Amino acid sequence: MMNWTIDPTFYPSARLAMDAPPEKLAYVVAFNPKALSSDHSTKERGDVLAVIDVDPDSKSYSQILSLLEMPYSGDELHHYGWNACSSALCPNALYPQLERRYLIVPGLRSSRIYIIDTKPDPKFPSISKIIEPETLMKRTGYSRPHTVHCGPDGIYISALGNNKGEGPGGIFVMDHFSFEPLGMWEIDRGPQYYAYDFWWHINQDILLSSEWGTPPMIENGVVGSLLMDGQYGHSLHVWDLRKRKHLKALDLGNEYQMALEVRPAHDPRKLYGFLGVVISRKDLSASVWLWFKEKNDWQIKKVIEIPALKANPEALPSLLQPFGMVPPLVTDIDLSLDDKYLYVSCWGTGELHKYDVSDPFHPVLEGCIKIGGIVARTPHPKAPQKPLLGGPQMVEISRDGKRIYLTNSLYWAWDEQFYPAGIEGWLVKIKAESFELEKDFFVEFPGFRPHQVRLQGGDSSTDSFCFP
Amino acid sequence: MSIESLGYYLGIGIFHGLNPAMGWLFAVALALQHNSFRWIIRSTVALLTGHFLSVGSYFAFFLLLGKWASLQWIKWMAVVALFSFAFYWLVRSRHPKWVGMNVGVADLIYWSFLMASAHGAGLMLLVGSSLCSRSFAFWIQPTGITAQLFIPPMIHTLGYFLAVISIATIVYMSDLLKMLYRKWINFDLLWSAALFAAGTWIALN
Numbered sequence: 001m002m003n004w005t006i007d008p009t010f011y012p013s014a015r016l017a018m019d020a021p022p023e024k025l026a027y028v029v030a031f032n033p034k035a036l037s038s039d040h041s042t043k044e045r046g047d048v049l050a051v052i053d054v055d056p057d058s059k060s061y062s063q064i065l066s067l068l069e070m071p072y073s074g075d076e077l078h079h080y081g082w083n084a085c086s087s088a089l090c091p092n093a094l095y096p097q098l099e100r101r102y103l104i105v106p107g108l109r110s111s112r113i114y115i116i117d118t119k120p121d122p123k124f125p126s127i128s129k130i131i132e133p134e135t136l137m138k139r140t141g142y143s144r145p146h147t148v149h150c151g152p153d154g155i156y157i158s159a160l161g162n163n164k165g166e167g168p169g170g171i172f173v174m175d176h177f178s179f180e181p182l183g184m185w186e187i188d189r190g191p192q193y194y195a196y197d198f199w200w201h202i203n204q205d206i207l208l209s210s211e212w213g214t215p216p217m218i219e220n221g222v223v224g225s226l227l228m229d230g231q232y233g234h235s236l237h238v239w240d241l242r243k244r245k246h247l248k249a250l251d252l253g254n255e256y257q258m259a260l261e262v263r264p265a266h267d268p269r270k271l272y273g274f275l276g277v278v279i280s281r282k283d284l285s286a287s288v289w290l291w292f293k294e295k296n297d298w299q300i301k302k303v304i305e306i307p308a309l310k311a312n313p314e315a316l317p318s319l320l321q322p323f324g325m326v327p328p329l330v331t332d333i334d335l336s337l338d339d340k341y342l343y344v345s346c347w348g349t350g351e352l353h354k355y356d357v358s359d360p361f362h363p364v365l366e367g368c369i370k371i372g373g374i375v376a377r378t379p380h381p382k383a384p385q386k387p388l389l390g391g392p393q394m395v396e397i398s399r400d401g402k403r404i405y406l407t408n409s410l411y412w413a414w415d416e417q418f419y420p421a422g423i424e425g426w427l428v429k430i431k432a433e434s435f436e437l438e439k440d441f442f443v444e445f446p447g448f449r450p451h452q453v454r455l456q457g458g459d460s461s462t463d464s465f466c467f468p
Numbered sequence: 469m470s471i472e473s474l475g476y477y478l479g480i481g482i483f484h485g486l487n488p489a490m491g492w493l494f495a496v497a498l499a500l501q502h503n504s505f506r507w508i509i510r511s512t513v514a515l516l517t518g519h520f521l522s523v524g525s526y527f528a529f530f531l532l533l534g535k536w537a538s539l540q541w542i543k544w545m546a547v548v549a550l551f552s553f554a555f556y557w558l559v560r561s562r563h564p565k566w567v568g569m570n571v572g573v574a575d576l577i578y579w580s581f582l583m584a585s586a587h588g589a590g591l592m593l594l595v596g597s598s599l600c601s602r603s604f605a606f607w608i609q610p611t612g613i614t615a616q617l618f619i620p621p622m623i624h625t626l627g628y629f630l631a632v633i634s635i636a637t638i639v640y641m642s643d644l645l646k647m648l649y650r651k652w653i654n655f656d657l658l659w660s661a662a663l664f665a666a667g668t669w670i671a672l673n
Contacts, residue, residue, distance in 0.1 A: 006652045012645045089649065091493035092579065093565035096654050153565035177562075203501050205568035242568035268569075269501060466569060467645060468500050 007099040009457040010086045012467040014266035014337040017086065017458065020399040024055040025065075025122055025456040028407065029077035029105060030425055030448035036074055036109070036412045046070035047077040049105065049116060050450070051123050052427065052443055054405075062429075062441045065123045070114060071130075075107025076412060079452050081148030082462055083115075083155060084176065087202065090152040090466035098176060100458065102128065104155055106145035108411075109219070111136055113145060113157075115179045122456060129179055137163035139181045140172035144215055147197045150462070156185065158198050161215040169195025169214065171207075186239075190246030194233040197261050200241055202464045203268035206298075207239040208291065210259045210275060221413040224319060228281055230254030236262070236275055236291055238298045250291060250300040255282050259289075263335040263342070263461070265360075269468045272360050274342055275300070276333040284308035284323060286330035288344060290360050304363050306330065309349055311375045317420050326375050329418070331410055332394050336401040337460050341366075341432070343395050347410055348418065350376045350391040354435050367435035371428060372408055374418060380428060382442040390415070390423040396453040397432065397460035404430040409449030425449040476596035477620050481627020483662065484519070484589055486635070487655045489563055490628075491515035491580055495636040496645070497569070508636045514573045516629045518580025519589070524621040526590020527597070531617055543670055546594045550667030553588030554660045561656035588663060593620050595666045 011017035028050045035044035049068040053060045070077070084098035103116040103125070111133035118125045137143050142159035149156045155174040162168060170192070171185040186192075194211035201208075211233020217223055226232060236250040236259055252259060256277045264273030272292035279286055288304035308325040316326065329348035335341070335357070342363060344353040350373020355363040369392075370378040377387035390408030397404050406428050409415055415423050425445030429438040454462065484490055495511035533542055566582050567575045584590070597620060639645060 004654050004657065006649060006654075008650075010649070012649050016646055016649075090569065091488070091491075091497045092567055092569055092571070093563050094489045094493065095563060096489075096652065097561055097656065203497075203569040205570040242570075269503070466497050 003097055003099060006089070006096050007084070009100045010089050011463070011465065012086070012089050013465045014339075014463075015468070017399050017463065017465070018337050018401060020457060022055075022400065022403070023398055023455040023457055023459075024053070024058070026052040026054045026405060026427075027103060027118075027125075027454045027456070028052060028427055028450045029080055029452055030409075030445050030450040031076045031078075031412065032073065032447065033412055033415070033422075033449055034447070036076065037416075044073040046073045047075050047107070048448060049077070049103070049125060050445065050448075051125065054429070054455075062443055064443060064445075066125075068116065068125055068127070070107075071127070072107075072110065072112060074110060075112055076109035077105055077451065078108035078411065079147050080105040080454065081155075082150050082454070082458070083179070085150040085458060086463040086465050087150055087152045090202065093152040095152070095176070102179070103454065104148045104157070104174070104179070106148065106157065108144055108146060108160075111143040111145060131179070131181060136181050139183060141184050142170060142172050144169070146195070149199060149464070151464075152202070152466075154182065155179075156198070158195050158209065160195055160212060160218065165215045167214040168193045171195070171198060171209065185244055186246070187244040188246055190237075191249055192237045192246055196233065196259075199262045199264050199273070200464065201264055201268065201271060201273075202241075202466055204271065205240060205242040207241040208262050208264065208273065209237045209239065210262050211235055212258055212260060218411075219413060221417045222319070227257055227279075230257065230281055232257040233259055234277075235259065236289075236300060248298055250298060252277065252289060252300065252302075255280050256287065257281055260331065261333050263333055265339045266335065266337050266460075266465060267339055267468050268466060270339060274303075274333055274335060274357070274360075276330045276344065278329055278331060279327050284325050284327035286328040286346065288330065288333060288342070288363070292360070301361070303361060304344065304355065306344070306346060306353070309375075315375045317374065317418055319417050320374070326373070334395045334397050334461055336397050336432075337399055338401060341401065343397065343404060345392040345395050345406070347391040347393050349373050350378055352392040352395065352406060352430070369430060369435060369437060371406075371437065380426070380442045381437055381439045388426065389419050389421060390426070390449075394452045396455060398455060399458060399460065401460070402432050404432050405453045405455070406430065407450040407453060409451055412449070415449065423449055427453065473596040473620075474623060477593065477623040478627040480592050480596070481624040481629075482631045484584070484624075485628040485631025487659060488652070489655060490519070490583055490587070490632075492632045492636040492639070494576070494579075495632065496639050498571070499636070499640045501569075505640065508633070508640055510573060511576055512629065512633045512636060514576035515580040515632060516625050518577040518582075519584045519628050520621055520625040521577070522581045522584035523590040523593060523624055524618070526585075526588075527593055527621050528617055530594055531613075546591060547667050547671045549588065550591050550663050550670065553591065554663035554667060557587065557656050557660040557663065561660075587659060590621075592662065592666045593624055595669050596620065
């Protein structure tokens with residue numbers, strides 16, 4: 001608490017954060033699929049937080065340094081974030097004594113939240129506190145915690161469902177210091193019902209939230225009939241961050257299903273951002289949308305469309321066989337800190353696309369990396385004989401924009417549907433400039449499926465900056 | 469007014485203005501956000517208004533208290549208040565989000581008033597006033613209740629203004645944030661120390 005100087009990983013602006021030294025460690029959460037699929041007659045192992053050596057000069061480069069196993073099984077660790085970040089330098093609520101130290105790791109299935117301390121030894125983190133599901137549901141009225149963002153006045157976390165496991169989902173706030181859940185964030189939620197991801201234009205006092213579906217629509221896999229009816233989320237919600245009030249719903253139309261990842265420009269002067277949409281029920285394509293403020297009004301527009309590819313039905317899982325096509329399934333997108341490049345994960349076709357978005361209205365496709373995929377099963381250069389399952393999923397860009405990390409698992413019930421043969425977990429690293437896979441970096445997770453990557457000291461989807 | 473108390477009020481004002489949590493950083497952020505130097509001026513005026521109102525209310529409270537309570541009482545109340553704020557900023561230094569980032573002049577006045585009040589800024593003025601300090605203030609004090617009420621907070625706010633406007637301008641003009649945030653020190657600790665010192669001074673006099 002009594003630091004004399006500020007945390008060196010806090011930066012006033014994204015521009016300055018790009019000068020940060022390269023990360024040496026990566027944290028990856030991975031869940032144990034056995035704990036979810038078994039009949040629970042035997043106690044299965046818990047999910048893990050893995051620490052990976054990403055320092056090329058180290059002897060243990062590209063190896064797993066430690067696995068911190070959770071004391072419970074079946075949490076399904078998914079997204080997570082830091083307790084504090086550069087938003088602590090926002091002048092309206094300056095917190096010079098915070099430090100980036102704890103990882104706030106929710107179990108998406110169990111609604112349990114682990115507070116994990118990375119300080120005494122960053123290579124061997126430890127659990128310092130557990131928020132039990134009952135406490136979370138009682139205090140906030142929510143369950144299924146998802147996205148974690150470090151705000152200037154507290155830790156904001158989205159949740160897919162309410163305390164009865166239905167809708168509406170929303171956002172709750174957790175105390176910066178005690179890590180106690182404080183309560184529901186919304187004062188007036190308007191028409192918002194589904195929840196998923198969220199972020200903000202911090203200097204505009206604007207929060208944006210996206211839509212997946214309620215827990216029953218998700219937890220046992222995608223429900224084909226709901227998808228074909230256009231029942232999954234297809235709106236982006238604009239909120240007043242200060243008054244905690246819904247301002248406007250930007251509806252994409254129910255052809256577009258599952259509006260997931262929200263990536264606003266990092267420069268607080270820019271009033272736009274990108275939203276990834278998983279699938280179109282018309283032609284199974286995926287899309288990326290640009291929201292922007294024009295004439296004092298928030299609007300949204302499709303700027304990228306990625307078509308589905310023809311495929312031999314025999315090579316497809318039963319869900320996709322009637323279509324004879326493999327959908328791209330854009331399940332994650334990530335924007336570099338200079339707001340110049342957008343990386344788009346196509347989990348279905350096994351591709352990672354790189355777009356130059358210097359002109360956000362007209363993205364230009366600059367490159368494509370193939371790895372995994374439902375049909376393609378493209379191997380990694382380090383093991384060229386081994387077909388890979390799963391595809392580019394959570395993508396994380398280093399602060400300087402030079403390195404990209406990628407994992408392959410989405411969500412247990414959905415993994416089973418789209419990759420019925422099962423997914424062996426892996427993490428790969430990409431050189432951003434030449435846009436190619438790093439040949440000697442291929443980390444496997446035997447028995448586990450990795451999801452989100454967090455880089456030591458911050459990355460391109462953690463910090464918010466109040467200075468341009 | 470003696471040169472010592474004049475210097476004291478002005479000096480404490482400058483010290484308050486130096487604290488990034490007291491407004492200059494906010495002025496820089498707003499000017500950068502709007503890409504306009506006018507926002508440095510606009511925010512500084514709003515910030516000093518809020519600061520003056522807060523410091524002035526604290527000062528007036530103790531001054532008017534003098535009509536009913538003895539000097540001894542006021543002295544010990546001020547000491548207790550100073551020590552309480554000092555402990556607070558030592559142990560629980562939080563800066564709540566009273567306003568957002570998309571603010572106008574009224575929000576800034578409100579924010580600055582709350583920040584100065586929560587930091588006990590006005591209490592530090594008592595050291596230099598005849599209410600609590602014999603050492604240098606007794607010789608010549610402004611005469612008349614109005615002068616007593618307004619002059620110290622006004623001189624103080626002038627010091628605050630000079631610090632805020634010059635730091636905000638320099639940082640905005642020369643893109644100094646990069647260097648500054650590396651050299652940043654925890655002002656809450658410094659602030660806490662200043663409150664302790666002020667409390668001790670009054671107690672010993």
